[in-house]
Amino acid sequence: MEHGSLDDSSSSTFSIMEEDHTLANSVRFVLNQDPRVAFCGYSIPHPAENKVNIRVQTTGDPAKDVLKDALQDLMVMCQHIRGTLDTAVADFRGNKPAEAMDIDLNKK
């Protein structure tokens, strides 16, 4: 749900149901890295209610697009993390039989 003014689409508040700090803090972090964003933050109106308000104010671009881009960026980062983890696990498993002794000494 987007709450904003009709003529100025560069600042609005997005109210998302069934979400909490998990997604909101990550999105806020990615939004902050965007140079188009003048202000962004999130709040949880009441802890008993599963709702989170994300406020985005941009330097001109419509806030909805900026938020969408930030979410896309977050997804790209997640995919990259997954890929890196898979290669790291494969490397670890590949090296393990040879270096079973050395790992404790080196990696500590």
Place this chain on the structure above:
Amino acid sequence: MPKKGTKSKKKEVDDVPNQQENKLPDYLELQRTRVVCNDDAPIYVHTFICHSSLMAFHLLIMITFITLALHMFPCEIVCLVCLIYCLAYKLNFTYMHRYFYIKRLIDYITEYNSRLPTLGTFAAMGVDNSVSVEKFCKNFKIEINRLTEDDMEFDMIGIDASIANAFRRILIAEVPTMAIEKVFMVDNTSVIADEVLSHRLGLIPPLDADPRLFDYISVKSSELEWLPEGSQLSMSAPAHSGDKQKTFTSFSQSQKEILEKPLGVKFKDITIARLGPGQAIEFEAHAVKGVGKVHAKWSPVATAWYRMLPEVVILEEIKGAQAEELVKKCPVNVFDIEDLGNGGKRAVVAKPRACTLCRECIRPEESEESTEGASEAQESSAPWKQIELRRVRDHFIFTIESTGSLRPEVLFTEAVKILEEKCERVISELS
């Protein structure tokens, strides 16, 4: 707030303005990348995040004003107006200082006007503090330390705390598993009450079943059946072909075909109840897929946690007897003795990763507080003042302890997938 920004700007203007990438002075670089831990509990943590702070608002106002005004008025008048603006914020310079400073500021701003929006905090110094996706993908690293069937410890370097925390929260609360939900008691003559027994059964660590092969329980409206002949409630359970199970639930096909190995409990030595002579328990239990948010029995991890990489720095050399004392003080043996040539000893940091931040090494000794004049000479070279404890802001040591339903690396992959799904859900809601 403007004071801090303008001081650094003043320093920067003296340098060659053509440089694009400048290094921050050491103390600012330290504050940007490390968390310094003192002897007391921290009450204030400096964070530099790349967003428009009050300083940038001032900058924006000044830029727009100056670029507009420079078209109409000569430079000196613009300077005077800026002077008045600065006066309003009570900057601590003399008038002449301010005049010439503002003149240079105008040149500086017109020079860097176009590059400002992309640099963020520290923009005035020409240092890029933003974290774009490309930069993240380039700098991100994972190093695995320990990977067994049940737990894993790995390092994530180059990620921010908010995302690491998101993964931790998802691992604990939102990765689905299977756990016993409904228990149908046939016979229970033990001393344990039915509901207590059921509660214990539910808490048995999630079964050795891959929850990805199951769906959430849901009754579809296609299962509603019209009963034209009236109620059927008193009918005895119709016989199913060959199945010994009672018919409260029925499966379209036997689950043996879906799963590769028979379902079982992973830990065989958990005591559910103790029986005395002549007591018996007979029940049927149904396991259901769920998430930790609803009930902790569905949490797939015993726990998952992260800590930032500790960094121990010895500012001045610690020698001799003090070095030995220091090595003894640390409960996890972070320090070690290095023998110098003439029989002298020096303390070095051997295993900074093991530091638990107990702050024993930086706590002043109790006996020093009671003695007065004599210890003044010693205090300046006291070992607790020469050590600095820090945490690296973007290096996280994650530990995941799984309860057995999924392997820990699979769990983490699922957690990342769930974060992606959340983003997708919000994107589809927005469009």
